[in-house]
Amino acid sequence: MTSDNPSAGAGVIEPPGTKRRGDWIDVAEDAIPFERIEAFFAGRAYEPHRHDTYAVGQTLSGIQSFHYRGAERTSLPGGTMVLHPDEVHDGQAGGEHGFRYRMIYIEPAAVQRVLGGRPLPFIKDGISSDPRLFAAVHALLPATDARIETLEFEDGLFELAHALEAAAGGPAKVGGALNYRAAERARLYLHDLPDGTITLETLEAVSGRDRWGLSRDFRRLFGTSPYRYLVQRRLEAAKVNLRHGVPAAQAAVDAGFADQAHLSRHFKKAFGITPGRWLRMAEMPAGTEAEQA
Structure with a gap:
C-alpha cells in the first residue's frame, strides 16, 4: 500500500497519464475479495443503478456529480463518497474537464464481521467531510497498481467500519431483535x-x-434483499468469465442467467453500463458477443 499522508495535500495526486484517451477504468489486482477501481469520465458515466455493496470512494480531480436520494450531490477532492447498499444513483462530470476517482465496493457482510450484527451505518447524503472516515477510506484506495495484502486490508476494514458508524452518528438503534x-x-x-x-x-x-x-x-x-444479493453474485461470476474472454452468452448461462439478454439487463441495472462498454473501458479481452451486449 502506498504511504500517502491523507492529512497533507488531501486529494492532490499525480496528473493523469497519457496511456489512454476518453473514458477508462483500471481494476486493481489485489489479494482482497472486493473490487477496487480507478476511473476517468469526461461526461456521462453511469445510468441510474444500484449495488448491493457499499460503494466507498474519493474524487481525485475534477467535479463528480450524481443523483442520490432525491437530490444532486457533488463530490470534490478532499471529501468521501459513501453510497449505501441498494440506493439508486447515477454519475456524470460536473465540469468540462471530466473527473477522476477511486472506489472500492465492500460487501455489507464484511462490515458485519466487524459490527457483529448491528444495523449498517448510513451516511444519508452520500457525501462526508468527516476526517476519520476520509483517512480510513484513503488507506484502502492506493493506486490500482499497488497491491493490498489481506491482513493489511482486514486492519483497514476494521477502521472503516468503525469510522462509518461514528460518521453516521454512532450505533443505530435496533427496532426489534435481529437474527x-x-x-x-x-x-x-x-x-x-x-x-x-x-x-x-x-x-x-x-x-x-x-x-x-x-x-x-x-x-x-x-x-439489500435476498434476491438482489443472489443476482449480484451471479453478475460478479459473469464478470470474471467475461474478463477471461468467455463469450457473453456462455458467461450468462454459467452464472445462472437465462440467456445473454437476461445478463445484459441485470448488468446495466446493477452497474449503469452494458457489459460491452465495461469491457472496452477496462481494456480487457472482449469477444464479439460481449461487445454487442
Whole structure:
C-alpha cells in the first residue's frame, strides 16, 4: 500500500497519464475479495443503478456529480463518497474537464464481521467531510497498481467500519431483535450460487428463520434483499468469465442467467453500463458477443 499522508495535500495526486484517451477504468489486482477501481469520465458515466455493496470512494480531480436520494450531490477532492447498499444513483462530470476517482465496493457482510450484527451505518447524503472516515477510506484506495495484502486490508476494514458508524452518528438503534446467525446462513447459501429456483421457502429451510422475518433481517444486516444479493453474485461470476474472454452468452448461462439478454439487463441495472462498454473501458479481452451486449 502506498504511504500517502491523507492529512497533507488531501486529494492532490499525480496528473493523469497519457496511456489512454476518453473514458477508462483500471481494476486493481489485489489479494482482497472486493473490487477496487480507478476511473476517468469526461461526461456521462453511469445510468441510474444500484449495488448491493457499499460503494466507498474519493474524487481525485475534477467535479463528480450524481443523483442520490432525491437530490444532486457533488463530490470534490478532499471529501468521501459513501453510497449505501441498494440506493439508486447515477454519475456524470460536473465540469468540462471530466473527473477522476477511486472506489472500492465492500460487501455489507464484511462490515458485519466487524459490527457483529448491528444495523449498517448510513451516511444519508452520500457525501462526508468527516476526517476519520476520509483517512480510513484513503488507506484502502492506493493506486490500482499497488497491491493490498489481506491482513493489511482486514486492519483497514476494521477502521472503516468503525469510522462509518461514528460518521453516521454512532450505533443505530435496533427496532426489534435481529437474527444475525439465521441471516448469515441464508447469505452464505446464496453466495455459493445454488442451482435451480430459489424461493423464500428455500431460505426459510436453510436458515431456520421464518421467511418474512428473515427477509426483514437480511435487509437490515446486509443492505439489500435476498434476491438482489443472489443476482449480484451471479453478475460478479459473469464478470470474471467475461474478463477471461468467455463469450457473453456462455458467461450468462454459467452464472445462472437465462440467456445473454437476461445478463445484459441485470448488468446495466446493477452497474449503469452494458457489459460491452465495461469491457472496452477496462481494456480487457472482449469477444464479439460481449461487445454487442
